[in-house]
Amino acid sequence: MECISTARAVVIINGSTTNDFRLHKAIDNEVSNAKYILRCFEIFSGLNINFKKSCLEDFDVKEETLFRMAAICKCKIGSLPINYLGIPLGANSKRITTWEPIIDRVRKKLSSWMSRTLSWAGKVVLINTILSSLSIFFMSLFNTPMTIIKKDRQY
Template identity: 40%
Template sequence: MNLLKCFELASGLKVNVHKSSIFGIGVDEAELNVLANHMGCQVGKFPFIYLGLPIGSRMRKLNDWIAVVEKFNNRLLSWKARSTSFGGWVVLIKLVLTSLPLYYFSLFRAPPTVIKYLESVRRNFFWGGLGLGSKISWVKWENVINSFWNGGLNIGSLKSKNLVLLGKWWWRFKTEADSLWVKVIRSIYGSFGGLLSGNVNSHSPKIDVWHSIIQAGTLMEDLQVRFKDSLSKKIGDGGSTSFWHEHWIGEDKLSKTFPRLFKLDQATDVMVKDKLVFDEGGTNFIWS
């Protein structure tokens, strides 16, 4: 409370304690109630909504995505689809139905059941609009959502959008190295956040959100999308680049290209900066 008071005096912004909640992780409920009474705030329960996203929910089941499903259904009910042309339906699907779940997709990996349901809503609206009864699907939905170059209407797949938005966190992990969230992930999963191995360490605590982000890169590789190869960086002083585990240009990981040397080396998690010495005589390797 003293810290909040100092914040108020320094910034002129006052925290409304009565509208605030205190949450406990691994804290006894009785102790939490005592703290809440002392501070004059409420006791919060998980999951809760923060900046429009659920915090504390595992987001693995259809019930966790009810908010997104309801947004789809409410938006459909508000449209006058009977007076909308076929071209208008395509525009509505692209600009509205496709955009509604993106905020959730940017952090959570949607379960297959959710993707299937949302795609069925888009498909049914595309072929029949709203309130027009069921219509014949003349073309496979996979062909309809395809790009213009592949003969589709460039609507896009929700599953693909979900994976791409999760994949962006790979890029952010590398470019926001000094951010607090990156430091937290590194403290749990190591210097590379589990991204290089494509999986989390079995001994590390499993964070569902980050685990889904790690899996997104692997899933795209399984779909023949060379996602990891599309990410590149300059080594610089080599302080943040793994010598053995990074993908080098034109090659695989050095650990796979030279497996025997890799097994002999005692410092397999060493950085480039610590592996190479630059002097007047050239570049020398430091082996352990």
């Protein structure tokens, strides 16, 4: 709650920043306005926001208010931890269970390559592809426990 109640934000419009403003709990009118702004973004950019895949997270918001806001946005209500780009945000990075999906994905990719007859250079390229994407991204956000680093060295 401290992050939200003390934070200040600005909006960049056509390269110019607006005056800064404080973030606070949203009310129905503000949620409708935010949805309107996102709709304008869709029209001008040609991109679409998939609200069916989007979700609202609550930070000390009454349940009825959260359901009302989700109905306005036509989106789901989520809970922490959430997955963002395959990364569980809000999860305890010190727990091995938080790292299991990453380990499983790397193990799955590597095991499918083990049976292939690839040159040494081909295997290096494939391994670098995996390591440079998901696991490195995950490790750049969280401190990796030593048990995870030492786990399954046969791969």
